[in-house]
Amino acid sequence: MRRTRVGAVALAGAVLIGGCGGPPSASSRDGDGSGEAGGRPEIGREQVVEALARGRFPGRVGDIAVIPDSRAIITYPSESNRYMHGGPWPFDSDVPLLLHGPGTFRPGVYDAPASHQDIGATVTELLGLPPWGGATGRPLREAFASDAAGDEAVRPGLIAVLVLDALRSDYLERKADLLPNLSRLAGESARFANTRVDYLPTNTSTAHSTIATATDPAIHGIVGNGLYDRRTGESKLAYEGAAPYNLMALTFADRWSVATGGRAEIVAQAGTDYPAVALAGHGACILGGHPPWMAYYDSGSGAWRTNEDCYRLPAAIAALHFDPWLDAVDRTWMGHELDSYGEARRSSLFSAFEGEAAVALIEGSAFGEDDIADLFLANLKSPDYVSHKYGPFSPEMDATLAELDGWLGRIVAALEAKAGAGGLALIVTADHGMPDTPASDDLWVTYGDVTAWLNERVDPGGPGVVAYFEGSENQMFLDHARLEALGLAPDDIARTLEESPAVGFAITADEVRQALPARR
């Protein structure tokens, strides 16, 4: 299936309205017979509203949350982002969670519900820090080797959090043959089999901020990768300029840095800037803060960078560049030309490059050199980039998973070698998943398609009612003046949107506000 409607928004709108965009595509939901067996996953409206309430920060969300139907994809008109996560469905919201470390965690399968907030709360507890008032996560104490909270027996010397970007939890079963290291870790871990992202949207900035702060996006404020500013009419990255100023809560790295007077060795790494900022925290860009080591891949230059206002760039990877990996294959991978440092991330070569960087960071660190617990916090982004472009069950993704898994083994070995007497506590998770291939072309649309479809119904021939609608945040900002001129309310727009086959739910800000007391 190829989306051929890019640049033909009006036509796509007509396809949706007419409900017949030509013969249905021959492609099944997934090439290998995957997908939700028997049809749509069951997620109720109440659950969606609650998840939106956990992600509602005043001034940062729109008038209507437009949640794609479970069989549909709403995305950018870009071949690099044909697949888009962000919704509440299991393929987006079910994530793996492994707590690994002999002496720290008791192996086994745990059925209790767990969430990203709990990861932050668990690390906080392992560090011996008191929980803070804004935390909504709980320490997963049932998995601790000792039941006595704060017991020295559960204090590791090195705590590592590895976030495998867009690693769907069902890969653990369905791609086990490609993931021997992850499978071994899972078998040796306390595995929380019911770990679900319980807020919306399910995207990278929001997830890493939730993990790092142990609290809901409604409290830490990073409610998307991008934040639309009604005042300027512009959308910017929540972590624009690799800066942490929009993050309204302290991370466990922030708190540990302050508690140890900057003596803890804290290293954060990510395949792009925004998860690196979330994991590293505020660093020196907050009163009393110390700069941790932080490195992110810069797709403009092909090298590792930091924001020197708040963080320090580790010397171990300052000279590491993507070129040697790309030159070795003549900038071609599985028949695809890698014509920029940005596009080159959409390949298993990037798994290797990120993995090499992680090992260099760990080996070059001062982990385990004193009795203060250290932190290694990493995002490995290649599965996200590859599945955005090729889909979660493509041959390209298989190659990427296999490469990633090899590096996961090397990274864990490097961590274990540096952990010192206290040992390693390793937490492996994902930030979100990735949707299956839509059943038909008319369920594979762009943000512009949805806007055009809506305007054709409520404002035909007019300027339209949408001020901004774009990105995995799923937030639609309405043009209030136009709405008033048409005598319409956001509720009318939401009801109309729900008639679109591509839309699962359209939930107004009012509906979310009324559900706020339900937030835990």
Ligand SMILES: [Zn+2]
């Ligand atoms: Zn993504």
